[in-house]
Amino acid sequence: MxxxxxxxxxxxxxxxxxxxxxxxxxxxxxxLPQDKAYRATIQLGITTxxxxxxxxIITSQPVAGLSLEQIVPxxxxxQGKIVQIPPKYSAIQVQGKRLYDLARAGENIAVPARxxxxxxxxxxxxxxxxxxxxxxxIACGAGTYIRAIARDLGAVLGTGGTLAALxxxxxxxxxxxxxxxxxxxxxxxxxxxxxxxxxxxxxQHLSSVKLPDPIARKWCLGQKISYLEIPIGTTNDTFLRxxxxxxxxxxxxxxxxxxxxxxxxxQIVFA
Numbered sequence: 229m230x231x232x233x234x235x236x237x238x239x240x241x242x243x244x245x246x247x248x249x250x251x252x253x254x255x256x257x258x259x260l261p262q263d264k265a266y267r268a269t270i271q272l273g274i275t276t277x278x279x280x281x282x283x284x285i286i287t288s289q290p291v292a293g294l295s296l297e298q299i300v301p302x303x304x305x306x307q308g309k310i311v312q313i314p315p316k317y318s319a320i321q322v323q324g325k326r327l328y329d330l331a332r333a334g335e336n337i338a339v340p341a342r343x344x345x346x347x348x349x350x351x352x353x354x355x356x357x358x359x360x361x362x363x364x365x366i367a368c369g370a371g372t373y374i375r376a377i378a379r380d381l382g383a384v385l386g387t388g389g390t391l392a393a394l395x396x397x398x399x400x401x402x403x404x405x406x407x408x409x410x411x412x413x414x415x416x417x418x419x420x421x422x423x424x425x426x427x428x429x430x431x432q433h434l435s436s437v438k439l440p441d442p443i444a445r446k447w448c449l450g451q452k453i454s455y456l457e458i459p460i461g462t463t464n465d466t467f468l469r470x471x472x473x474x475x476x477x478x479x480x481x482x483x484x485x486x487x488x489x490x491x492x493x494x495q496i497v498f499a
Contacts, residue, residue: 230250230251231250231251231252231254232248232249232250232254233248233249233254233257234246234247234248234249234257235247235248235249235257235260235399235400236264236370236399236400238396239280239282239375239394240282241280241281241282241393241394242394242395242396243394243395243396244266244394244395244396244397244399244404245396245397245398245399245402245403245404245407246396246399247260247399247400247402247430250424252498253424253427255496255498256427256430256431256480256496256498257400259431259434259467259480259496260400260401260430260431261400261401261433262369262370262400263347263367263368263369263370263398263400263401264367264368264369264370264372264396264398264399264400265365265366265367265368265396265397265398265399266365266366266368266374266394266395266396266397267352267363267364267365267366267394267395267397268363268364268365268366268374268377268378268391268393268394268395269361269362269363269391269392269393269394270361270362270363270364270377270378270381270382270389270390270391270392271359271361271378271389271390271391271392272291272294272359272360272361272362272381272382272385272387272388272389273288273289273290273291273358273359273360273382273387273388273389274287274288274359274382274388274389274390275287275288275379275382275388275389275390276390277316278315278316278375279315279373279375279376279378279379279390279391280375280378280390280391280392280394281390281391281392283390287388288359288388289387289388290358290359291357291358291359291360291387292358294356294360294385294387295356296351296354296356296362298385299351299354299362299381299385300351302381302384302385303349303351303364303381305384306346306349306377306380306381307346307347307348307349308345308346309343309344309345310343310344310345310346311341311342311343312341312342312343312344312372312373312376312377312380313339313340313341313376314339314342314373314376315339315373315375315376315379316337316339342371344368344369344371344372344373345368345369345372346366346367346368346369346372346377347367347368347369348365348366348367349364349365349366350364350365350366351363351364352364352365361392362381365397367398374391374394375390375391375394378390378391379391400430401430401432401433402430426477427469427477427498428469428471428475428477431469431480432469434467434468434469434480435466435468435469436468436469436470436471437468437469437470437471437481437492438471438472438473438475439453439470439471439472439473439478440472440473441472441473444470444472444473444478444499447470447478447481447492447494447497448478448479448494448497448499450494450497451494452484452491452492452493452494453491453492454489454490454491454492465482465483465484466482466483467480467481467482467495468480468481468482468483468492470492472499476499477498477499478497478498478499479494479495479496479497479498479499480495480496480498481493481494481495482494482495
């Protein structure tokens with residue numbers, strides 16, 4: 229059976245993009261872009277144990293007179309590099325155990341805060357009322373919890389907040405518009421029409437180098453090579469997509485600086 233790996237988990241109640249790699253391509257997951265994007269619905273006036281509607285309700289209160297104009301300036305606090313405390317029900321490990329396991333066991337663990345980056349928050353819809361809902365599009369870096377943004381926005385507003393719905397629209401360079409549903413994937417496999425995305429497409433964000441055949445053979449055998457045609461702007465420890473003169477993907481190389489040479493070292497040999 230081929231190995232299968234994925235480029236990041238989804239909460240049980242969430243849907244959307246989940247990159248999947250099969251076979252030796254699982255070794256390439258670590259080199260995919262780390263950015264993600266979501267469409268989220270935030271329910272104000274409610275707090276829950278899990279920071280989404282899957283959990284038990286802790287508080288519920290009508291929100292009187294809250295307007296979108298009040299929310300807009302506060303949302304700016306959640307953009308850029310921010311300190312975030314992940315939800316207690318999350319897959320982060322503390323003391324060698326998953327937080328959700330500790331939470332389910334009733335243990336009260338102090339969740340460590342961490343720095344995350346939110347590139348952009350765009351308001352998509354606003355539903356006023358006693359328990360208003362705010363729909364937003366969020367672009368962010370790896371490790372950002374949208375549930376925590378919903379919780380913390382509610383805390384700053386003084387209304388309480390939790391996540392009502394979440395769809396990941398982009399992950400690791402892949403968009404939902406070009407993704408397959410599980411049903412579509414199963415049908416394509418059954419019909420023999422499924423074609424995995426080539427590594428050169430998935431890794432197109434990396435600069436590439438082309439190796440002449442004699443040098444390519446040495447590199448594929450695990451040898452560091454001195455090669456002058458390195459893309460401008462690359463630095464030591466930069467990862468590069470390595471191809472031969474026929475555009476065949478060979479693997480991932482890493483630049484290494486010695487005393488007098490700049491070498492291309494094999495990191496992952498794919499050919």
